[in-house]
Amino acid sequence: MAPAPLLDRQFLEKLERLTIHWEKSFSGLVGGHNSSRFAGGGQEFLDHRHFHHGDDLRAINWRAYMRLEKLFLKMFQIEPRVPVRMLIDTSASMSATSDQKFEYARKLAASLCYVALVRHDSISIQPFGEGLGDRFICGGGRHRFSPVMDYFGRLETRGRTSFYQTVRDFISNYAQRGLLVVISDFLDDEGCEKALQYLADFGHELLLIQIWSEEDRLPPWTGELELRDAESGSQVKLQIDDVAREKYTAAFDRYAAALEKIAVSNGGRYVGVSTTMALEDVIFGSLVRARGVV
């Protein structure tokens, strides 16, 4: 029996009215749909400036020259084609207690890819764990969505998470700035705050989507437990009571707040998603409110 598709057709039809949105102005080739503050060969008039040698003579405002006998150059707003990149976490922590988180991440990533394909945007998808995985370019219109689904279907979780290594690989490979969507649980024992800050400092606009399962935030267990880390395999024996659970949840929330702060303070956005939330509510609710998609 063939596996059920990640996303059904009714849901995809709803996604068609959305567009991936970024806030920053990036330089790039003409052909995008988000306007940039950079002047260039666009259609919309932006401003006038004095003519300098080497400027394009076709952009000189000859009417102003005849009236004022000064050369002014007309500037136009460009809508550049900005690179959109997506990093999806495939470390073992994404399927620690169940496959819910990873399944949810795949569905969310596939939804965003479909939104991009409908607008003829290109998205570069890369799984990451201990480092960057193989790249998959998604583009060419909605009829190229089937390979994307196949690609997400082939992804598997394994290994540890290393944001440092991932960011190092990413920056060394991609010099052009653009929108970077990171879908992960951000549960790296070494911490991912500095790595994310480094990405933001490099000029990328971050859209951080943190996915957690209920057990990640509200552990249901009490009593004596022997907890084992899904990635490192390290174990700890604990006596868990309600106080400990409350402290745990508070620590988790503090971490999520820190991630939000990194994203927002660098002009990016952050969306926290529990796997209990419906995917449609997340995309049309949280993501739209965060202007990740419009």
Added chain:
Amino acid sequence: MFFFNLTFVQFAALLGSVSTVVVALYLLDRSRRKQTVATLRFWVTAEQPTVVSPRKKIQQPLSLLLQLVSICLLLLAIAQLRLGSQSATPFDHVLILETSAWMGARSAARPTQTLMAEAQARARAFMKSLPNGDRVMLVRADGLATPATVFESNRDKVEDAIEGSSPGATALNLELALEFGRQIQQLSARRAGEIVFVGSGRVSERENTALAGLAMSNLRAVPIADTAENTGLRKIGLRRSTTAPDVWEIFVSVRNYGLKPRTVNLALLFGGAPVGTQALALPAGSEQEATFQHRTRVAGPLEARLLTRDAYSIDDRAVIELPEQKTLPVVVYSSDPQLLRPMLEANPHVRAVFRAPSEYTAKQDAGLVILDQFRPPSPPVVDSIWIDPPAGGSPIPIRKQVNNVRLARWHSENSLGEGLRSKDISLESATVLEAAPSDIKIAEVEAGPVIVARPGKPKMVVIGFHPGRSSMRYELSTPLLFANTLRWMAPDIFLRRELIGGAVGTVNATLESELKPSDIRVQQQDGRALPFTLRNRTLHFFSGAPGVVRVTAADRELVYSLVLPEVAESRWEPPAGAKRGIPPTRPSSATAIDLWQMLACLGALGLLIDWIFYGRLGRTAARPISIRPNFAAGFVGRTRRKFSFAARSRS
């Protein structure tokens, strides 16, 4: 203090094994659980101290103690712990009250009341003599032993059951009743008391012999004085005379149960009118049979009555319904009736009318039509016998005509050819028939069948020659062939009936030949089948209530009118070691206090407390943690300023 249900060793073994299981399950349940998590960093952040190592084996000793104590209390409840002395436990008695047919006889001491009333009074007197704590089970005993109550401490219930007892129709089976009492005491009694028999003790000779070696230490007999002088009907048998079918031969057996010889008059009445009487001189303890003959074809009640006055009047009279003597109306269409007349008129069950073929009509008021060498314009609508039908007029196709042939074989394996064995019969001319697969072949020549029967509705027999014109005319096979044919066509009329009036209980019927059980039917008056057993030629069945039972086997029907009560002829004498009479009233002794209800409640309460405070309910049903209201909906961070700028730029 003592255990009522278990011995101390049994209790200790049970407690030990259950405790071991409880401790093992407890340790298993409290063992540390392993859980894989996405990260450990927040647990470390939560500053939760790890478990002190080495870990204690028993984490919640109070819970384990509570469980063990509760289990112990429940086991004590099962063992039925009692406070007091074991000798203070009340007895459980079995009171066997005789309800045989004989208990309907008049009492010797008080002729105005029956033995049953006297036995009830003695049973009540026995009840009054018992201490308050003792329990009694009342068992009604006739042919069967039927418990009327459980072991009951409520005296009113037992006395109501005694009052509701009445004489049955069968004789007492005391051996069965005593065995039942012994077993029920072993199985259900807290402390076995006495097995008390109240009744006349009239049993059969066979049972009396079997009870002679009875040894029961706790048996008490409370005999009822009855009169021995009684004469009664034992059995009535009726059958049709073999020479004159409208004559009933009647046999009546009368027994003198008393100790003195008696002369009694036996009268026979049919429809209320006397049809015969005989005086019988009966020595003490003897049985005689009187024979009568009564001629009648109609149905009606036949009554046998002993004109005497004795202690037990119920067995002095018996009524049996006589069935009607049916005949089969036969119409013979023949141009030569003299050839068939002797065969039909010799049979008393047949009423034959002979007519010329020209008088034929298809619609007949007869049960059977015989067509002698005659082709009717339309076939008869009733059963028919076709004798040598002309070519083209046979209901069964004709294969060919043959002359001067010998009858090759009889098919005596079916009922139509039963008893037909004549050989060397020569036929001057015969019609060979083309029998269908469902047809029954009766006789054949070498060329094929010449006598064929066709079952169905109507039934039909075709004879391919005239038996009155061939050499068969002088053979015994000819009337036998007609008798078989008539019995096959109208089995109900030719059924041989015997009527037997007897007593209810076990009935033994002797069959004439060995039959398969599937060929025998034993039915009650309402059509319900009675179970029976068959040994050789003797059939046994049991009927506990008066009524009519029909036994149908082949062409014979035995009708049992079980209208007479079963009276036993012997009197049981209790063994020498048995106690007799009503015991003196015994005072109520101090009774042991039963603690099991309280122990069971305490045990259950202990387990409930453990479950609430230490069970999974208490350990795993964690309290919900307060969550920031906007957190679950997702963190959303964005800069309004930039959004405003973007919107302005687009406009």
